[in-house]
């Protein structure tokens with residue numbers, strides 16, 4: 091690791107730059123870059139992410155000693171550029187201390203503002219600025235933030251509000267005032283004292299007076315926040331490795347709370363919810379940064395157009411809007427112009443939508459941060475396509491700009507228009523994150539997570555959300571808040587997650603104690619149903635019906651680009667015509683796996699199936715199979731018809747037979763009655779089917795080889811359906827797949843049954859069908875002997891669920907008993923049943939492809955295990971030279987994008 095632990099920036103110069111995100115974090119790298127391109131930024135310095143790792147290895151004391159000299163230097167550098175002195179009572183410099191990881195983690199880690207204040211410095215600040223209110227307002231904010239972040243002053247119970255907020259409310263109530271800025275200077279002074287007393291009482295800690303001690307406390311607290319629960323959870327959700335660490339940026343404070351020519355805000359170069367190309371954002375006059383995101387005051391819009399739209403949503407009249415909530419464009423036109431020019435400059439520099447923070451101090455504009463903005467899936471696609479049309483990026487970049495898993499959001503259901511027209515609108519808030527959400531009202535994050543785990547759909551209703559609510563937000567279908575604007579915590583996080591969110595619904599009264607929310611006279615209790623429209627901000631009583639999403643517009647265009655660049659094609663795993671149709675609409679070009687066993691579970695079919703299992707003789711089994719034949723044929727007819735002209739890969743019966751018989755007495759009694767046999771006979775048969783390791787027992791092609799009449803019946807059903815379709819003028823392309831082959835002889839025997847049956851059928855019907863016989867490669871031995879197997883198999887389909895099971899020796903049904911512990915101990919990085927193990931299982935895949943094609947050069951290879959819809963695994967399949975991946979219908983667009991990215995990245 092490098093000896094250089096601290097990087098300086100300021101006054102148009104910087105030691106870092108944008109491409110040093112790994113070392114300086116996103117914030118540190120971009121602050122450096124902004125200096126280099128002429129965007130005004132307060133001077134400061136960044137402590138590297140390497141130091142964060144050092145901090146957790148070596149401990150606080152050692153790292154502070156290692157850093158001391160460079161940090162003292164950094165402070166001097168800022169003092170020089172600002173012409174101020176840290177800790178000085180006549181000409182004081184105040185600092186902010188901010189976290190910043192490589193990937194943005196909004197609100198997950200800690201920030202401290204106004205650092206450097208104490209009882210002496212504050213009097214100097216008041217004198218120097220001639221603004222006592224500002225000085226004490228800054229001081230009380232500092233004590234509040236430092237108390238929370240560094241000294242651990244948190245609410246004691248979840249129903250309680252923030253302890254500092256409680257003190258503020260008490261002070262305001264005593265004087266009968268409502269707004270923070272109505273407090274007198276004396277009241278602000280008393281808050282400082284009350285806050286410090288409360289901290290001492292609750293935490294036993296004395297508030298530090300010495301600014302340097304405050305600075306070290308803050309730096310260490312930011313490092314510590316890398317390991318707080320919410321940051322750990324966020325990293326888990328986003329797949330961010332712990333080793334990345336966070337950087338710490340210390341920079342000179344600039345003040346948005348110095349009066350009416352000062353302000354602070356957050357803005358986006360495009361709409362993060364919809365992706366529309368319109369500059370937007372929120373600001374507050376005479377306020378500090380956290381006021382905008384904390385949702386305590388109602389922020390105003392930056393642009394006039396945004397302000398008009400907001401007022402319409404909120405039902406605010408034009409006169410009131412202009413006098414109470416004017417846009418920055420109207421209230422501070424010159425600053426607005428500068429801001430607008432700089433946001434454009436930054437977007438053009440980074441060629442991506444920017445999310446920026448700024449402060450105006452007495453008429454001078456400063457940028458505090460810029461980053462590529464978090465956005466919804468819809469916005470992600472639209473922004474990429476628009477940037478492409480505008481010529482800012484090329485097609486390949488546009489493809490790489492989209493994150494495959496985020497497409498999932500575009501596939502979620504939307505509200506049914508008719509149902510929506512009839513639904514009762516309770517109130518309106520801000521359309522903070524689009525989508526449709528229905529669920530039962532819950533008020534607390536832990537309840538949201540617990541109810542969700544029970545399989546219930548919940549909507550989390552809060553006054554406002556804080557980073558502590560992350561797990562609940564993730565579990566909820568949607569989020570509704572009473573306070574907070576479009577850049578509040580709830581809004582930003584929800585958009586990042588692609589969750590529907592309505593924020594700032596001022597008419598809702600949330601009461602945590604009674605667990606109720608009152609909306610315009612209607613009272614909803616915990617557990618009552620509510621629906622949210624995150625695209626319009628409307629809130630409805632009860633459940634509103636939804637309908638499936640469609641691939642249109644920008645999404646369709648992106649999918650077209652995917653087809654243009656990818657080498658792999660995408661098929662789907664589907665067992666019903668409905669699933670097949672959904673997948674086809676999402677662009678699947680065939681079925682890669684049709685599991686036939688799922689077809690046996692309906693009423694009459696399960697009876698015939700059980701009769702087959704119960705039979706003692708081949709004739710008995712054949713009689714039962716004869717009953718099953720028409721059902722199976724009908725099923726295959728539907729699927730082949732829906733996928734007309736495309737390959738449909740149907741797998742012969744695979745699971746152990748015990749899955750089809752009842753294991754409880756009541757079920758056995760019913761079965762006995764239906765079959766006309768004794769309960770004892772059923773029980774004996776169930777007993778005889780029981781195996782010690784059913785996954786390694788009588789299943790897969792072992793079934794078809796033990797009872798060839800099953801294979802014959804299924805072949806007749808598949809090819810019979812195809813013949814019928816062909817007679818009707820369709821173009822069916824069936825493929826018959828033999829599962830769980832480990833030895834070529836297993837495939838050989840099955841293939842003979844299939845071909846014999848086909849010959850007879852075609853002769854009877856006078857029509858023949860072109861079809862293929864292939865196999866699954868899901869047993870390690872099959873991969874090892876793939877050159878033998880390919881002599882018989884016309885195609886391979888990798889069943890990576892079983893292949894993973896048998897390569898690791900982990901039961902796919904029992905892994906839950908040790909997976910969490912393995913992940914926690916880092917024995918495994920990920921669940922190998924979700925993400926393909928490229929080093930182990932992947933080698934078997936590569937080997938089998940190579941060996942197979944050595945004897946059959948045109949051997950078609952695909953994958954049909956769950957990994958076929960997981961982006962990193964899809965990319966692996968591309969590199970392994972597979973022809974296709976097959977995944978569940980709703981993952982088809984995701985796999986298509988991952989396949990295109992793999993080709994582009996190559």
Ligand code: PEP
Nearest residue numbers: 868889890891892954955
């Ligand atoms: C597999 O094993 O990967 C596979 C697709 O088959 P199944 O999951 O049905 O065993």
Ligand code: MG
Nearest residue numbers: 868889891892
């Ligand atoms: Mg399998």
